[in-house]
Amino acid sequence: VDPEYALGYAGLANTYSLMSLYGLRPPTEVQPLAREAARRALEIDDSLAEAYAGLAAVQWSYDWDWDAAEQSYKRALSANPNYASGHQWYGELLASRGRLDESIAELRMAMELDPLSVQIRGVLGSYLLLAGREQEGVDQLQQTVELEPRALYALWVLSTYHLVRGDTEVGADYLRRTLEIDEAPIIVPLLAFQHVAQGRPDQARKVLEKLDEISKDRWVSRYNYAAVYVALGDTDAAFENFRMAVEERSDMLVYLETDMTLGSIRDDPRYDEILDAVGLVRWAD
Incomplete structure (x- = not known):
C-alpha cells in the first residue's frame, strides 16, 4: 500500500475484518491488523468514510464495543451519506441490537444507493423476516435470487428460514444450492x-x-x-x-x-x- 494512500489502508482494514468472518483467518490474527490499517487511514485523511467504517467493524465484531462502533459508523455516514456499504453495515449493527426498524431503514437506503448489490438485498430480506414481515422478507430474498441465482447470502437465509419453520424439503433444496456455491x-x-x-x-x-x-x-x-x-x-x-x-x-x-x-x-x-x-x-x- 502506498504509505500516503488513505483509501488503500481503509480497504485493507475492511478486507482484514472480513477474513475471519469468511473462515480465512482467526480474528485474533487479522482484527488487530484491521484496526492498525483503519487508524493509519484516518491519520492520513480523517474525513474518509471507508476508514471510519473499517474502524467500526473492529470495534463491533472484535472489541464488542457497540457504542464506539455505532459512533464510528455514524461518522462514516456523516462523511459520505451516499456510502452504500456503510449504510448496510450500520444496519447490521442496529439489527444485532434489536433496532430492526432503524436497521431496515438503513438497508433500504443502501439498496437505493446500490440497487444491484445482491448482498444488500439479501441482508434487507433477512431483517424483514426477523421483524415479523415474513412474506415481504421471503419475496425480497426470492427476488434477489432471481436477480442473481448464485446470491449466496440470500440462498443461505432462505434455507435457514425454511428449515427452522419446518419446510424441510424446501429448506434442503435451498441449502443444496447454497453449498454448491461455497x-x-x-x-x-x-x-x-x-x-x-x-x-x-x-x-x-x-x-x-x-x-x-x-x-x-x-x-x-x-x-x-x-x-x-x-x-x-x-x-x-x-x-x-x-x-x-x-x-x-x-x-x-x-x-x-x-x-x-x-x-x-x-x-x-x-x-x-x-x-x-x-x-x-x-x-x-
Whole structure:
C-alpha cells in the first residue's frame, strides 16, 4: 500500500475484518491488523468514510464495543451519506441490537444507493423476516435470487428460514444450492438441522467431522460447532463451544440475536451469559 494512500489502508482494514468472518483467518490474527490499517487511514485523511467504517467493524465484531462502533459508523455516514456499504453495515449493527426498524431503514437506503448489490438485498430480506414481515422478507430474498441465482447470502437465509419453520424439503433444496456455491463454515452447520429434521441424527453428528475436515484448510470458529450441537439438542456441548467462541473473539457472536437457528436455547440462562460477554441484551423471541 502506498504509505500516503488513505483509501488503500481503509480497504485493507475492511478486507482484514472480513477474513475471519469468511473462515480465512482467526480474528485474533487479522482484527488487530484491521484496526492498525483503519487508524493509519484516518491519520492520513480523517474525513474518509471507508476508514471510519473499517474502524467500526473492529470495534463491533472484535472489541464488542457497540457504542464506539455505532459512533464510528455514524461518522462514516456523516462523511459520505451516499456510502452504500456503510449504510448496510450500520444496519447490521442496529439489527444485532434489536433496532430492526432503524436497521431496515438503513438497508433500504443502501439498496437505493446500490440497487444491484445482491448482498444488500439479501441482508434487507433477512431483517424483514426477523421483524415479523415474513412474506415481504421471503419475496425480497426470492427476488434477489432471481436477480442473481448464485446470491449466496440470500440462498443461505432462505434455507435457514425454511428449515427452522419446518419446510424441510424446501429448506434442503435451498441449502443444496447454497453449498454448491461455497461450503463455508458458517453455512455447513445447517446440514445438521436438515438431517435432524429428516430423522437422521447420525448424519447430523457427522457434520462435526465435516467441520474438522474443513478446518484443515480454513479457520472454523467454535460458534459453528456450537450451532451443530444446538441442532443435535446437546445444549451442554453447545454452550461449551459458545464459551470457546467467546475466548477466540469469534465475530459470529455479534449475530447471536439474529441467528434464526438458536430459538431452542434462548430460554437457557447460559445463553444470557454469552450475550453478556459480547455486550448484547436479549431481544429476540
